Amino acid sequence: MGKTLEEINQKIRRGDVVVVTAEEMVDVVAEKGPKKAAQEIDVVTTGTFGAMCSSGLMMNLGHSKPRIKFGGGQVRLNRVPAYAGLAAVDIYLGATALPDEDPRNAVFPGEFRYGGGHVIEDLVAGRQVLLEATTYGTDCYPRRQISTYVTLKEMNEAYLFNPRNSYQNYNVAVNKSDRTIYTYMGALKPRLSSANYCSAGQLSPLLNDPAYRTTGIGTRIFLGGGIGYVAWQGTQHSPGAKRNELGIPVAGAGTLAVVGDLKQMTARWLRGASFRGYGTTLMVGLGIPIPVLDEELAASTGASDADIQASVIDYSQTYPNREPDVIARVSYAELKTGTIQVDGKSIPTTPLSSYPLAREVAGTLKDWITSGKFELTSPAALIPGPETGAVMGPMPDHAPTEAAVS
Amino acid sequence: MSVSHKVVLHFPPAVVEQPVIYHLSRDYDLAFNILKASISPQEEGLMVIELSGDEPDFRRASDYLMKQGVRLQPLLQDIRRNDDRCVHCGACVGVCPSEALTLERPTMRVIFRADECVACGECVPTCPVRAMELHF
Numbered sequence: 359m360g361k362t363l364e365e366i367n368q369k370i371r372r373g374d375v376v377v378v379t380a381e382e383m384v385d386v387v388a389e390k391g392p393k394k395a396a397q398e399i400d401v402v403t404t405g406t407f408g409a410m411c412s413s414g415l416m417m418n419l420g421h422s423k424p425r426i427k428f429g430g431g432q433v434r435l436n437r438v439p440a441y442a443g444l445a446a447v448d449i450y451l452g453a454t455a456l457p458d459e460d461p462r463n464a465v466f467p468g469e470f471r472y473g474g475g476h477v478i479e480d481l482v483a484g485r486q487v488l489l490e491a492t493t494y495g496t497d498c499y500p501r502r503q504i505s506t507y508v509t510l511k512e513m514n515e516a517y518l519f520n521p522r523n524s525y526q527n528y529n530v531a532v533n534k535s536d537r538t539i540y541t542y543m544g545a546l547k548p549r550l551s552s553a554n555y556c557s558a559g560q561l562s563p564l565l566n567d568p569a570y571r572t573t574g575i576g577t578r579i580f581l582g583g584g585i586g587y588v589a590w591q592g593t594q595h596s597p598g599a600k601r602n603e604l605g606i607p608v609a610g611a612g613t614l615a616v617v618g619d620l621k622q623m624t625a626r627w628l629r630g631a632s633f634r635g636y637g638t639t640l641m642v643g644l645g646i647p648i649p650v651l652d653e654e655l656a657a658s659t660g661a662s663d664a665d666i667q668a669s670v671i672d673y674s675q676t677y678p679n680r681e682p683d684v685i686a687r688v689s690y691a692e693l694k695t696g697t698i699q700v701d702g703k704s705i706p707t708t709p710l711s712s713y714p715l716a717r718e719v720a721g722t723l724k725d726w727i728t729s730g731k732f733e734l735t736s737p738a739a740l741i742p743g744p745e746t747g748a749v750m751g752p753m754p755d756h757a758p759t760e761a762a763v764s
Numbered sequence: 765m766s767v768s769h770k771v772v773l774h775f776p777p778a779v780v781e782q783p784v785i786y787h788l789s790r791d792y793d794l795a796f797n798i799l800k801a802s803i804s805p806q807e808e809g810l811m812v813i814e815l816s817g818d819e820p821d822f823r824r825a826s827d828y829l830m831k832q833g834v835r836l837q838p839l840l841q842d843i844r845r846n847d848d849r850c851v852h853c854g855a856c857v858g859v860c861p862s863e864a865l866t867l868e869r870p871t872m873r874v875i876f877r878a879d880e881c882v883a884c885g886e887c888v889p890t891c892p893v894r895a896m897e898l899h900f
Contacts, residue, residue: 407851409892469889536777538808544855545890548777551807552858629851631892641851641893696867708858712851713872 360652363572366400367733377401377727379720380561380648380659387660396656401727401734404563404659405580405645405719408556408711409631411542412522412593413640414452415478415620418514419489421447426501431493435477435508442491446499450519451477453630453640466635467540473638476630478518481510482582483625516620518582518628522592524644526564526612527599527668530555530688530698532705535674540635544710546673553670553698553705558716559663559690563646564612566659568605569744570597572648574737579616580645580723583627585732586618588646591741598747602667605658605744608687609669612741616644627719641712645719647727649734663690670700680752768816770799770839772884775809779832785813792825793817800882802861810861812839812882842899843883845876849895856887856896 369375376399378386383402387395417440428442433449437457440449455474462468480487486507495502510516531543531554539546543554559565567573577588592613599611627643650656670685671677688698693707726732742748775784780803788794794817803809815822829836852874856865864880865887867873887896 408853467889545859547807547858549807551804554855554858629893632894633892634889639892641853694869694872696869706858709854709867709872712853714852 360396361400363649363651363734363736366649369400370727370730370733373730375400375727377403377724379717379724380404380566381717381720383656383659384560384662387656388662392653392657392660395660396650396653399650399656402566402648402650402659403645403720403723403727404558404561404566404648405643405716405721405723406524406558406562406711407627407643407715407719408558408641409542409633409639410520410523410642411454411639413478413518413520413642414450414474415481415516416450416519417448417516419447419449419508420512420514422501422504424501425499426491426493426504427496427499428491428493431491433489433491435487435489436472436480437488437490438472438474438477453478454637456638463635468635470632470634470636470638473630473632475638475640478620478640479625479628479630481516482620482623482628484510510621517617518586518620518623519589519615519617520642521615522594522613523616523642524563524592524614524646525557525610526562526568527607527666528555528557528610529677530668530670530693530707531673531677532670532685532700533674534672539674540633541673542633542636542639543673544708545634550700550703550705553693553700553707554710555668555690555693555707556710557668557690558711558713559666559694560661561713561716561720563644564614565606565661565666567646567648567655568601568607568658570612570741571655572651572737573614573646574740576735576738577646578732578735579618579647580643580719580726581616581618582620582623582643584618584620584622584624586616588614588737589617590615594750595742596749597742597744598749601744602665604661604665606661606666608667609684614741643715643719645723647723647732647734663694666690668693670698765819766817767819767822768814769822770812770814772837772839772882773811773813773829774835774837775803775811776833777806777808779834780807780809781805782832784829784832784834787828788815788825792821792828794821794825800862810884812884837885839883843881843885843887844878844897844899846895846897849893850874851893851895853892856891859886859890861886
């Protein structure tokens with residue numbers, strides 16, 4: 359007999375809810391089995407902390423006197439361009455945006471010292487940021503340029519809207535070429551001499567709810583140190599990706615679009631980041647609580663690093679050319695030992711997703727729930743699951759077709 | 765005038781199997797003391813070495829190394845970690861040649877042991893959050 363989400367929330371209010379992290383749940387399920395674990399445990403908390411490029415900040419800056427309309431003009435924050443194609447003073451700043459004057463990869467590998475992710479970190483840390491805008495004047499918005507300092511506190515709204523976060527599993531990146539390559543998966547040494555992976559494995563949110571049974575639109579989450587919500591499935595959401603016998607994807611699969619008030623968040627959980635030779639991004643701390651409604655959810659939250667595999671991909675040829683080849687599949691348990699065996703070769707591994715901070719996210723969320731400050735929500739709607747078979751498609755690259763012309 | 769320099773040599777894969785250090789000693793009369801080396805056949809190599817000898821010989825030896833495709837970099841003074849910035853992502857561990865940066869298991873925290881550091885500087889631009897800092 360399962361329990362309902364409302365019963366769990368009543369326990370949270372009463373103060374007798376039983377919460378464990380996904381890491382702790384591995385031991386609980388191993389020791390007691392999923393049936394008993396489902397009876398004893400009410401909520402499992404997950405966490406992840408890593409670079410998530412599809413992240414950005416939606417802002418309303420308030421109106422200047424006289425008024426200015428950014429739409430159709432250009433806006434920069436600390437020289438980093440923001441998107442202004444919206445109403446007068448609404449702008450969106452993406453994590454990978456770079457100042458026009460950044461040399462990028464002109465001298466390879468470029469350093470990418472400062473971009474959109476760093477502006478977001480500066481704002482959340484309370485620092486003043488230089489806003490510069492030029493635009494055309496109208497009868498109702500006569501002002502054509504402005505240069506002023508803004509802070510997060512003074513903004514009317516500032517919320518993260520991250521179109522793709524919390525990837526359910528990810529590639530292990532290797533390099534078969536003869537030279538070091540510089541990727542969003544870090545620097546990769548030549549001839550299979552390093553392997554970089556990027557998932558919290560057994561702590562990772564969607565790997566604990568592999569069929570998105572409890573994580574859907576409206577699910578309340580930990581985002582950047584504050585409270586956020588799942589807004590939609592993320593871009594490139596591919597629930598139909600190949601799965602193992604436990605139903606856990608063996609490559610990047612589901613993703614989430616998430617939203618949350620930046621004013622509640624902290625710089626500890628949102629870090630501007632620079633990947634040498636690649637660009638800037640934002641490191642995000644994100645955690646999702648999973649209500650243990652039944653035995654199946656106890657089993658999936660109890661899955662360990664040994665139960666979760668990732669695909670080893672060559673980032674010198676296969677990835678850039680969008681080829682399908684997978685060199686090998688390895689478990690997170692193997693990855694975390696520090697070496698994997700591929701083609702008879704022993705390759706040192708490096709994580710790019712912080713496991714210590716993922717653990718801290720899951721622990722913080724556990725404290726919030728146990729202390730009664732965070733109740734669970736039932737999704738307003740589910741996101742497409744494995745049964746849809748949906749996978750992301752490629753970009754078309756051709757002349758207009760008849761169908762498109764007509 | 766006699767000089768002594770601590771330098772980092774970056775070897776491209778093709779040069780790794782050449783007896784470069786032998787030539788430094790035989791042809792340029794430099795005394796060498798290898799402080800750290802991370803060199804495997806057919807891979808990019810890195811060596812921290814102290815070279816001593818006459819200044820003109822050292823300059824000619826530098827030209828020789830450049831012609832061989834070996835990048836020569838003066839040894840940096842001091843690398844420190846800003847612990848407030850480090851997020852323990854591990855990106856630095858893969859590029860560190862001297863095991864000064866390692867992952868502690870099972871905590872998966874990145875440990876920095878300054879006494880193992882050869883100050884090659886590889887971690888500085890690799891760290892995504894700029895936690896590894898150069899001090900002179």
